[in-house]
Amino acid sequence: MFIIIGLVVVLGCVFGSFVASGGAIGPLVSSMPFELLTILGAAVGTFLMANSIAAVKHVPAGVKKAMKGSQYSRSDYVDLLSLLFHISKLASSKGFMALESHIEDPQGSTVFGAFPKIRDNPHVCSFICDYLRMAGMNATDPYQMDEVMGNELKKNMREEMHLPHALQSVSDALPALGIVAAVLGVIKTMASISKPPIILGEMIAGALVGTLLGILLAYGIVAPIASRLGGVVEEEASYLDLVRSVIVAHLQGNAPQVSVEIGRKSIPSDLMPSFQEVEEAVSAAAVA
Template identity: 35%
Template sequence: MIALVGMLVVLASVCLGYSLEGGAFSVLVQPTEWLIIGGAALGSMLIGSTRNSLFLLVRGLPRVLSPARIGREEYLETLSALSRLLSKARREGLMSVESDIEHPTSSPVFTMSRWLSRDKEAVAFICDTFRVYLVTGEAQEIEQLMDIDIQAMHQQAASPGHNLGKVAESLPGLGIVAAVLGVVLTMGKITAPPEVLGHSIGAALVGTFLGVLLCYGFVGPLATNLENQAMERQAFFAVIRAVIAGAARGATPFIAVEYGRRAVPEALRPDFTELEAMLRG
């Protein structure tokens, strides 16, 4: 929703400023310029993409309008679920959580956290790590496995923003291509009246305008949005890692969860008393 508001602000600001200067919007309506720039940008994206990266980009774009929110409450839910899992393992033995990690959809440990239970990627990360935890208690190996997993997930999550950013970088150049083609056509009308030449040159310059506007006003910010979402996601998994790594090193469930709380970004970090009250509740 914020991204949509931003797009409307960009469009309204440009149109309002152009209108106040007495600009005619009919001059900006140049379907051929849109065709050249849009088609060339799409083609260059296809050239530079693999099938997997293109799939990730198409799947990732809708997240710009409805990103998965990871806020204070979501972090509290996740820390609470991990606390329940670790407390059960400490109270009843490590093997007691085997049914929870093998069947998370029916486990109260996860279903009590409505948001976390819907995050299949996070649940899979927790369960896969605990499967290794049941087999080996080596804290260093568990931490290394989590690092590898987080890095792989981050690379995949960052791929759409990276690829879209490359498309944004090409748009000003493609706008110049469209403008040059318009100038070439204008040179063929060199003997035409000044008003015809002026209209033709104005239409050619629309290509440069569109390329720059699309790059810095829309496509570039969309790429930045996807990159920010990937970084927020990486920070979320780093919190889960901190909790499980603390437990693997022998920390009590409460201290392990405190490791995770300290790993939460400061702007979203729950207070110590807030987390303690939730865990007691």
């Protein structure tokens, strides 16, 4: 939503102030389709050359993610903390082997069933189950587990950040591509040097539209989207990092309440629930 609002503000202020100050909109409108074709066509071409097919396919989903923001809210963090508390409590009282039935069939688990949004998120659910399964195979060294989970989170971050970096590269190239479009317009103008000044003036104005669009697209549209997408990726990474914090804290011998509190402290400040919120959610969870 904020991306759409910001886009309206950017375009409204740029072109609105131009028209309000007496600028002629005619050369902009007449030249824009051809200048956009040159700039955007070259930008798409450079993006295709620099990235894999997988990255290209992820562009629509990436832009959608940037517009919607992080999929995890404050209540999602509360649910995850509550789930991890009940898992830690069960592992502490009966051992990790007691979790086997829940790990192998989370869809039929009474523990995961109390938190359907987590259960139905295959990425999060498999991440939790994989490391609980590993702990059940006597991989209970907290330092080793911390390193292994940290390595996977870093790998996920590298993969997720590829698209924001690729879009940022396109943003960096757009001003230069705008100059290319402008130079082509100047070449066209110089080839028509014998025409009347009024026509040459319009042609020069049209050529300069390329420079304008290149800079505007780069710093007013593509760069903010790339930056926002990177921010969303980082926000969502903290959700899985919470799982790492709690599991490692449990393997270090902490009580379930302490492990969950350690995890709570790792949540971003604007999403971190209070101790009382978590305590109430844990008590209210219908876990059989």
